[in-house]
Amino acid sequence: MVxxxxxxxxxCSLLSGLPExxxxxxxxxxxxxxFRANEVLYQCGEVQSALSVVGAGNVRIGSTNAEGREIMLTLFEPGAWFGDTVFSPGMPRVFxxxxxxxxxxxxVPGQDYRALLARYPEAYPRTLDMLSRRLWSAISIIEDNALRDMPGRVGRRLLFLAHMHDPxxxxxxxxxxxxxxxxxxxMGMTRQGVHGVLKALEQRGLIRFSYGRITVPDPDALKAYLDERAG
Structure with missing residues (x-):
């Protein structure tokens, strides 16, 4: 098991700065x-500082609105990490x-992970790089939601997920x-509202759907299309 x-x-990319x-x-x-599909792993607001690495399967990160409906923010696949509160013990989970x-x-228990960083400070540059990338991703999503039209928002989110799944x-x-x-x-949209946007991307060959999965055939082509639209 060890x-x-x-x-x-x-x-895990966050741990790649540490020696074996x-x-x-x-x-x-x-x-x-x-875990089993749809099992709640951590509640929003929970005070818990473990570093969690996805070993198998997929985990969705999200929150719950006032009506009790789950709002999904992103999906994590094997190798991805979450639990940013490991760096600030005592703070509640935002999502x-x-x-x-x-x-x-x-x-990995938070106190053990922090002690490891203290013993191996050479890991800090990589750790800070990963935290900066996570912050950049969050700010990019906020920017997209504020400044882009609906096709741009949906396309950028799919591009973000493609990069997250295969960095x-x-x-x-x-x-x-x-x-x-x-x-x-x-995206905070109705299924009917998002259908037209996805159909247009699909007709251009920029995405494909099959059996509950989505394929981005060429992320560079999707990015080029979105950049061209943004003008």
Whole structure:
């Protein structure tokens, strides 16, 4: 089991600045947490500072509105990390986490992770880079929602998800589990409202739908189209 945990930790970009010796130190302290689809993993507002790495399956990050409806912000696949409060213990989680499919988390206790950084300060440049990228992503979403029209908002969000699912990608398609209903929920739109936007992108060959999954055949082509629209 420790070897399995070690492999999951090695796949996490946030931990890539740590030497393997450091990961071997923390692997026995981590907990493997299996989950089932739609299981609530963390509640919004919960005070809990573990670093969570997706070991298998998908996790959706979101919040709940006043009517009790879940609003999805993004999806995380294996290797992705969440639990930013690990850097600020005692602070409540801003968003909740729910299992999107069956899978598992590897949870590293916050105090153990912070102690590891103290012993291996050479990991800080990579850690700060990952935190800066996470902040940039959040600001980009806010900007898109404020300044772009609906096709631009939807297209940029799909491009963001494609990059999140395959950050080291080479040329070629990116596929992830997402339905039209999920996209409408993510964008705060009705299913009918988002359908026309998605249909236009699909007709241009920029996205494809099949069996609850979406494929972006060429993320660079989607980006070029969106940049051209923005003028």
């Amino acid at each position: 070897d399995h945990v070690l492999e999951v930790l090695k796949s 010796a450091a990961l071997r130190e923390v692997a026995p302290l981590a907990r493997v947490r299996p 909740g986490a729910t299992a999107h499919t069956d899978g598992e988390l590897v949870e 080291q990608r080479g040329p070629g398609p990116v596929t992830f589990k997402l339905t039209r209903e999920h996209i409408a929920n993510m």
